[in-house]
Amino acid sequence: xxGKEIDKDWWRGGVIYQIYPRSYQDTNGDGVxxxxxxxxxLPYIASLGVDAIWISPFFKSPMLDFGYDVSDYCxxxxxxxxxxxxxxxxxxxxxxxxxxxIDLVLSHTSDQHPWFVESRKDQSNHKSDWYVWADxxxxxxxxxxxxxxxxxxxWQWDSRRKQYYLHNFLKSQxxxxxxxxxxxxxxxxxxxxxxxxxxxxxxxxxxxxxFHSQSLRxxxxxxxxMQSYNTAPSVNPYTYQSHLYDKSQxxxxxxxxxxxxxxxxxxAAAAVGEVGDDEKGLKIxxxxxxxxxxxxMCYAFDFLGPIEPTPQRxxxxxxxxxxxxxxxxxxxAFSNHxxxxxxxxxxxxxxxxxxxxxxxxALLLSLRGSVCLYQGEELGLQExxxxxxxxxxxxxxxxxxxYKGRDGCRTPMVWEQEHANSGxxxxxxxxxxxxxxxxxxxxxxxxNSTSLLNHYRAxxxxxxxxxxxxxxxxxxxxxxxxxxxxxxxxxxxxxxxxCVFNHVGEDREIPFEFENVEQLYDAGFDSTLKDSVLxxxxxxxxxxxxx
Numbered sequence: 323x324x325g326k327e328i329d330k331d332w333w334r335g336g337v338i339y340q341i342y343p344r345s346y347q348d349t350n351g352d353g354v355x356x357x358x359x360x361x362x363x364l365p366y367i368a369s370l371g372v373d374a375i376w377i378s379p380f381f382k383s384p385m386l387d388f389g390y391d392v393s394d395y396c397x398x399x400x401x402x403x404x405x406x407x408x409x410x411x412x413x414x415x416x417x418x419x420x421x422x423x424i425d426l427v428l429s430h431t432s433d434q435h436p437w438f439v440e441s442r443k444d445q446s447n448h449k450s451d452w453y454v455w456a457d458x459x460x461x462x463x464x465x466x467x468x469x470x471x472x473x474x475x476x477w478q479w480d481s482r483r484k485q486y487y488l489h490n491f492l493k494s495q496x497x498x499x500x501x502x503x504x505x506x507x508x509x510x511x512x513x514x515x516x517x518x519x520x521x522x523x524x525x526x527x528x529x530x531x532x533f534h535s536q537s538l539r540x541x542x543x544x545x546x547x548m549q550s551y552n553t554a555p556s557v558n559p560y561t562y563q564s565h566l567y568d569k570s571q572x573x574x575x576x577x578x579x580x581x582x583x584x585x586x587x588x589x590a591a592a593a594v595g596e597v598g599d600d601e602k603g604l605k606i607x608x609x610x611x612x613x614x615x616x617x618x619m620c621y622a623f624d625f626l627g628p629i630e631p632t633p634q635r636x637x638x639x640x641x642x643x644x645x646x647x648x649x650x651x652x653x654x655a656f657s658n659h660x661x662x663x664x665x666x667x668x669x670x671x672x673x674x675x676x677x678x679x680x681x682x683x684a685l686l687l688s689l690r691g692s693v694c695l696y697q698g699e700e701l702g703l704q705e706x707x708x709x710x711x712x713x714x715x716x717x718x719x720x721x722x723x724x725y726k727g728r729d730g731c732r733t734p735m736v737w738e739q740e741h742a743n744s745g746x747x748x749x750x751x752x753x754x755x756x757x758x759x760x761x762x763x764x765x766x767x768x769x770n771s772t773s774l775l776n777h778y779r780a781x782x783x784x785x786x787x788x789x790x791x792x793x794x795x796x797x798x799x800x801x802x803x804x805x806x807x808x809x810x811x812x813x814x815x816x817x818x819x820x821c822v823f824n825h826v827g828e829d830r831e832i833p834f835e836f837e838n839v840e841q842l843y844d845a846g847f848d849s850t851l852k853d854s855v856l857x858x859x860x861x862x863x864x865x866x867x868x869x
Contacts (some may be wrong), residue, residue, distance in 0.1 A: 333523065333592035333618050334651060335792030336373040336694045337782060338423060342659045343380050343402055344388060345734045346697060348747035355734070355746070357403040359409045363737075364418055366764065370700065371782035376419035376525045376594075378659055380408075386494050387714065390425075390527065391432035395512040405519075412520040421522035423594070428509050429531040430495045437508075438496050442480050442487070452505050454488035454497045454534060455480075467540045468568040469560045471553070473720040477566065490531055490568065492716060499616055503662055506577055510584055516802050517588050529595030529620065530606050533574045535567035542566065550600045552627030555725040561600070570599055570606055578616040584759075585618075594653045594692070595620040608647030619692050621653040626661045630668035631685065633808035634827050637798055640690070655694035656686055663698075663731050666705035674827055674861060676702065680777050681823060682859045687785045688812065688865075690796035697735055698759075700778040701767060705730040706756045714719045714753060729753055739763040777846060780783045784843050784865075790819045807858065810866065810867065818868035822849075824858035833858050839866040 347359025367375060377390035377818040380402040389399070398404050420632060431438055442447040456465040456477070465486055466479040470493075477486040478493040483824045498505050513524070554560040578595075585591040593662040595617045599608045603622030610617045624639050625631050642652060656664040670678045679702045688692055708729045713719055718727015733753045737745030744760050767775035785791045790812040799809040807830055808823040820839055824830045834856045841851060842865045849864040850857045856864060 328589045331591045331793075332373060332421065332590060333594075333692060335692055336421075337371075337375045337687070337695065338376050338525075338594070338653070339367055339370065339372040340376045340378070340655075340658060340694055340696045341367075342378045342697060342732055344752060345732050345746075347735065347737070348692045348749070348751075351747065351749050352401075353747050353749040353751050354401055357398065357407040357411050358400070361407075361414050364411075364414050364420065368418040368420055370779055372420070372695065372784060373469075374423055374522065375415065376423040376694065377425065379425045379427055379527075383431055384494070386432070387492055388714070390427050390490065391430075391495050392427050393432040393434045393436075395509075396515050409519070416520070421590075422520070423523040423525055423592075423643035424516060424521050425527055426513065426516075426524045427527040428498070428512075429528045430489065430491065433496055437498075439551045441780045445483055445485070451499055451502050454499050455483065455485045456488070456538060457485055462850075465539050467563070469541075469557070469563060471560050472717050473560075475556065487535065490528070497531070497534070498500055499611075500577060501536060503663070506580065510580065513581065513584055517585070517591055522590060523585075523592040523594070523618075526593055526617075528598055529578075529610065529617070530570040530574065530597050530599055532577060533571035534569065535571055537567065539567045541568060544601070548601070549626065551733075552600050552603070552623035553598045554600075555721065557721050557724040564601060565599065570602070575609065575616065578610060582616050583619075592618040594618065594694075599623075603645075604642045605646050607652060608643060608650040611650040611652070613649070619651045619653040621694065623656055623661075625654055625656055626658065631656070631682070631808065633804035633823070636685075636689070636808060637800070638806055640796060640798065652691035653690050653694055654686060654691050655696065657680060657696040657699050657731065658694065659696065659732055661731065662729055663696075663705045664702060664734060665702055666730075671827065676774060677861045678845060679774055680827070682865055683778055683781055684863045685808075685823055686808075687781050688791055690794070690812065691730040695778075696731075700775050701736070701759075701762050701764065703736075703759055703762065704756075705742045706759065708733070708752070708753060712754055716721065733759065736760055737761045738765045741761040772846070781845065784845070786840075788817060788819055790814045790817045794819070806830065820864070820866040820868055822856065822864040822866075824860065824862045827860045829860060830858045830862075832858070836866070836868065838869040840869065841865070841866045 344355050346355040347363050348355050349358045350597055381392045382394035382397050382399045383389045412422055437452050441452045450717050464475050468476040472474040472491050476490055479486055489495050544564040549561045597603050597620050607620040607622050610620050715727035715729045734746035734751045734755055736759045743751050744755055744763055767773040794812040796816040797811045806826045810821055812819045834854045849861040849862050
């Protein structure tokens with residue numbers, strides 16, 4: 323907003339609202355969301371009380387992976403509008419006090435990108451080593467055992483070059499060769515293009531996939547007892563390997579320093595990186611965000627997997643992070659465009675669902691770090707069950723029916739109950755809208771002062787009123803791993819906020835050992851403190867100011 327002092331530290335403790343543009347709002351009647359649709363809904367987003375929006379890719383693309391296969395980094399796909407539409411979006415967001423972050427997919431491009439078209443011509447052209455190429459083994463088989471997240475080998479034979487190229491995702495998404503400084507320079511030019519256009523920052527897709535080991539050594543097997551399923555489902559053999567050589571290489575740190583130096587040329591630019599690694603996600607997060615010269619913040623998949631954020635889980639995540647790098651800064655999320663919505667992923671009894679949803683946002687907004695919220699989360703939307711015949715996601719088609727892909731969390735946003743397609747589009751949406759979603763539209767939730775939507779607004783306002791919750795330190799009140807009740811203190815020099823969460827579906831009464839504490843905000847949980855005993859209802863929370 324004009325005349326407002328620039329806050330270079332806005333990202334620290336900031337709340338970012340993620341928008342999946344295909345599914346937010348359609349304005350041209352083709353059943354697919356667009357940039358003008360996002361612009362039209364910015365007042366709603368601003369009313370939530372978030373600090374920024376993150377828009378998933380809208381660049382030119384053949385859309386085989388719905389925009390994460392980029393064919394032109396510096397233009398808008400006609401499906402979403404134009405650069406002029408994006409400029410209007412930026413202007414409108416800034417007028418409303420919202421920062422704009424966009425998704426940069428730097429680890430790979432589409433095979434239709436001009437860089438790859440040139441690179442695959444032969445082994446001697448000027449872009450011949452812009453991608454990761456390798457000769458076949460003497461018997462013609464793939465160079466090593468590396469696997470694609472989307473299934474099968476991560477190597478694809480190219481008959482023109484008579485070599486294999488690396489793809490960590492679809493075979494139509496060849497990996498760029500970050501060991502080539504010309505590639506790094508080209509991607510930094512892309513970054514500058516969008517910064518000059520007015521964006522306030524970036525979400526960096528698959529940030530630990532940029533570099534591969536040039537040795538091309540085989541990844542070792544991962545013992546079954548060490549396998550987890552945060553970044554890939556159990557039906558995917560990708561989880562069988564320890565990914566020592568195909569990603570998360572030490573050379574990435576130098577590139578991230580170059581990237582940060584570029585961002586530091588702009589008054590308040592910031593970036594959050596996505597770290598996809600089951601074995602050492604928090605270690606990588608710490609490496610990438612410590613020191614103040616690389617990423618501003620990163621998020622791992624610790625709270626995006628199948629294990630719910632129990633007191634033990636939360637305590638371990640923060641203890642591990644503290645041990646790895648005390649100055650690291652995390653960005654936490656419970657849902658995004660790649661994982662099953664948390665209301666479904668962490669099931670509870672139906673009669674407790676609303677209460678649990680309220681506690682989970684209270685917990686998320688109380689943790690030390692920044693926060694990403696995913697569209698529709700504020701409505702308590704469940705994962706949609708998309709039938710196979712309407713499935714769009716190639717990942718889901720590959721592993722159906724045990725894993726149904728990512729379409730279930732990407733169905734259109736629901737706005738008005740009485741309008742066709744819940745106000746998303748006048749045409750048939752690109753993905754179906756579930757009946758239960760159509761009963762929980764924004765206009766219905768707006769009218770109910772006690773709705774989950776309005777609870778989100780109240781919690782976001784509460785966080786903003788108390789800087790300790792956004793930027794303060796965190797101290798867990800326990801000498802061992804906690805039980806059913808999680809207790810921690812958020813503090814700055816000015817204030818100390820006590821946060822208590824009951825993680826079970828029954829009331830808890832716990833001795834209250836703190837003196838001079840006054841209840842700060844009830845948040846609708848009906849927690850009470852009487853005679854030095856704190857009464858917490860099922861999945862309740864308590865916030866107190868420590869004097």
